[in-house]
Amino acid sequence: xxxxxxxxxxxxxxxxxxxxxxxxxxxxxxxxxxxxxxxxxxxxxxxxxxxxxxxxxxxxxxxxxxxxxxxxxxxxxxxxxxxxxxxxxxxxxxxxxxxxxxxxxxxxxxxxxxxxxxxxxxxxxxxxxxxxxxxxxxxxxxxxxxxxxxxxxxxxxxxxxxxxxxxxxxxxxxxxxxxxxxxxxxxxxxxxxxxxxxxxxxxxxxxxxxxxxxxxxxxxxxxxxxxxxxxxxxxxxxxxxxxxxxxxxxxxxxxxxxxxxxxxxxxxxxxxxxxxxxxxxxxxxxxxxxxx
Amino acid sequence: xxxxxxxxxxxxxxxxxxxxxxxxxxxxxxxxxxxxxxxxxxxxxxxxxxxxxxxxxxxxxxxxxxxxxxxxxxxxxxxxxxxxxxxxxxxxxxxxxxxxxxxxxxxxxxxxxxxxxxxxxxxxxxxxxxxxxxxxxxxxxxxxxxxxxxxxxxxxxxxxxxxxxxxxxxxxxxxxxxxxxxxxxxxxxxxxxxxxxxxxxxxxxxxxxxxxxxxxxxxxxxxxxxxxxxxxxxxxxxxxxxxxxxxxxxxxxxxxxxxxxxxxxxxxxxxxxxxxxxxxxxxxxxxxxxxxxxxxxxxxxxxxxxxxxxxxxxxxxxxxxxxx
Numbered sequence: 001x002x003x004x005x006x007x008x009x010x011x012x013x014x015x016x017x018x019x020x021x022x023x024x025x026x027x028x029x030x031x032x033x034x035x036x037x038x039x040x041x042x043x044x045x046x047x048x049x050x051x052x053x054x055x056x057x058x059x060x061x062x063x064x065x066x067x068x069x070x071x072x073x074x075x076x077x078x079x080x081x082x083x084x085x086x087x088x089x090x091x092x093x094x095x096x097x098x099x100x101x102x103x104x105x106x107x108x109x110x111x112x113x114x115x116x117x118x119x120x121x122x123x124x125x126x127x128x129x130x131x132x133x134x135x136x137x138x139x140x141x142x143x144x145x146x147x148x149x150x151x152x153x154x155x156x157x158x159x160x161x162x163x164x165x166x167x168x169x170x171x172x173x174x175x176x177x178x179x180x181x182x183x184x185x186x187x188x189x190x191x192x193x194x195x196x197x198x199x200x201x202x203x204x205x206x207x208x209x210x211x212x213x214x215x216x217x218x219x220x221x222x223x224x225x226x227x228x229x230x231x232x233x234x235x236x237x238x239x240x241x242x243x244x245x246x247x248x249x250x251x252x253x254x255x256x257x258x259x260x261x262x263x264x265x266x267x268x269x270x271x272x273x274x275x276x277x278x279x280x281x282x283x284x285x286x287x288x289x290x291x292x
Numbered sequence: 293x294x295x296x297x298x299x300x301x302x303x304x305x306x307x308x309x310x311x312x313x314x315x316x317x318x319x320x321x322x323x324x325x326x327x328x329x330x331x332x333x334x335x336x337x338x339x340x341x342x343x344x345x346x347x348x349x350x351x352x353x354x355x356x357x358x359x360x361x362x363x364x365x366x367x368x369x370x371x372x373x374x375x376x377x378x379x380x381x382x383x384x385x386x387x388x389x390x391x392x393x394x395x396x397x398x399x400x401x402x403x404x405x406x407x408x409x410x411x412x413x414x415x416x417x418x419x420x421x422x423x424x425x426x427x428x429x430x431x432x433x434x435x436x437x438x439x440x441x442x443x444x445x446x447x448x449x450x451x452x453x454x455x456x457x458x459x460x461x462x463x464x465x466x467x468x469x470x471x472x473x474x475x476x477x478x479x480x481x482x483x484x485x486x487x488x489x490x491x492x493x494x495x496x497x498x499x500x501x502x503x504x505x506x507x508x509x510x511x512x513x514x515x516x517x518x519x520x521x522x523x524x525x526x527x528x529x530x531x532x533x534x535x536x537x538x539x540x541x542x543x544x545x546x547x548x549x550x551x552x553x554x555x556x557x558x559x560x561x562x563x564x565x566x567x568x569x570x571x572x573x574x575x576x577x578x579x580x581x582x583x584x585x586x587x588x589x590x591x592x593x594x595x596x597x598x599x600x601x602x603x604x605x606x607x608x609x610x611x612x613x614x615x616x
Binding site for chain 1: 316317318319320336339340343344345347398403461464467472474475477586589590591592593
């Protein structure tokens with residue numbers, strides 16, 4: 001088997017799994033291998049069965065080795081590749097996920113099922129990811145295409161660029177990323193971009209720091225269009241929107257639902273400029289729980 | 293020749309400033325920016341040019357001038373061509389305190405980061421002065437060694453905080469440590485400009501004394517320079533300039549170190565005349581560096597310190613080779 005960064009994963013029985021990031025923790029549980037997981041990273045808070053498990057620092061190769069795992073599930077979305085490589089060099093079986101789109105998320109589901117000896121569950125989960133994301137994508141096709149940013153941080157302004165699963169999230173929701181792919185995956189960008197007349201939607205993970213950063217941004221000259229409502233801000237539950245895991249389709253569904261509601265409101269008034277969304281509304285996905 | 297070079301420097305500064313306003317960012321075209329500057333254009337573009345680009349330009353001017361002036365003064369004061377606010381740990385102190393504030397404080401309180409940076413720079417200045425003191429006051433060699441030690445300690449502290457910082461905070465911490473003018477506002481400039489005026493005036497006032505000190509402490513004392521007093525005033529003034537710059541722009545390397553050398557290589561001449569030229573050249577370099585940082589990969593931004601180094605080093609090396 002070959003993982004998503006092109007490294008081989010030796011076959012063999014799996015009894016002890018250590019996960020190094022919340023997204024792969026969710027993946028292991030979603031394919032039905034939760035009973036094999038012996039340790040999870042400190043940030044893993046879903047599903048509830050994972051919360052009571054022993055914790056391991058993802059950057060501490062010694063601590064990971066001490067858990068005698070048969071398989072380590074890692075991700076390119078946050079794990080230090082040197083630590084992952086070191087574990088591999090020391091003979092640990094490692095499977096790295098590199099989810100940069102919904103298609104690769106489905107691939108990660110299949111790969112997890114295959115590596116864990118749960119092919120049927122992996123395939124079922126992959127199909128569910130594909131079907132849910134495709135349904136949401138089809139719903140979004142009737143919406144007007146609008147230029148958008150996925151904001152990772154307000155000050156400095158950091159956004160997702162093409163080549164990331166966040167960009168795929170925007171694209172599938174009928175939004176065009178204002179940032180070109182030449183700038184790197186998550187570039188720091190000129191705050192002037194917030195004043196671009198092209199910018200119509202900002203998608204933001206809903207967490208306290210970003211809410212407070214938004215409040216500061218709205219009060220700054222760069223935030224004039226945010227404050228006036230010319231840029232519609234859509235907040236997505238951070239734990240589903242920031243993790244390239246099996247709950248990511250819920251983030252897409254929530255984004256499309258928020259867009260549909262916004263477009264309905266906009267079409268119901270004579271002057272679109274009078275739509276008053278300076279106070280951002282939190283969009284709660286209808287299904288934030290496990291996708292299985 | 294010297295007068296021509298002075299005029300050329302002023303002309304380049306004015307051109308760089310105009311270019312920063314016209315070509316500064318991704319959201320308004322040069323034509324729209326020119327219209328906004330002439331009083332017409334849409335309110336949105338006027339906000340972009342006057343509300344974002346103008347404060348950013350003003351901050352770049354003040355920060356660049358402050359860093360270069362501080363560097364020129366410290367090089368003369370310590371008779372060391374490598375002396376600058378970084379070597380002496382002043383920038384490091386500011387950056388470490390700003391990083392600590394960024395890591396520890398709740399997001400709602402991040403407005404105090406500049407104050408923390410200034411306090412950190414002041415603390416590092418005091419520490420260097422205290423470590424370097426001796427029976428005859430702090431000597432140049434001891435000040436540099438103390439600065440190296442403080443710099444190493446602050447670097448270690450910053451790296452430790454980077455390793456421990458919660459991941460959502462890392463972008464902000466990196467912006468502090470790598471330097472950025474992106475959050476400039478007229479309020480910041482309005483606060484910083486008067487703050488740097490006093491230490492800048494102190495340094496310009498002591499230009500002749502610094503020129504004599506650069507030839508050696510004993511000969512300067514023999515010619516009537518009150519070495520201990522001048523050293524204390526110049527060091528504190530340079531530290532204040534640097535603290536102000538770090539507070540609002542983070543750590544922007546290279547400007548304080550190399551700009552004075554560039555000016556010496558172009559103009560030669562006395563330290564007294566070097567100081568205002570270094571301030572102008574530092575402001576020019578920082579404005580150009582920030583403009584390129586914004587435009588090269590627009591709308592992505594490069595760290596401004598990287599660009600000032602890339603701009604200045606080839607020019608510096610060419611001049612160095614020519615003078616050799």
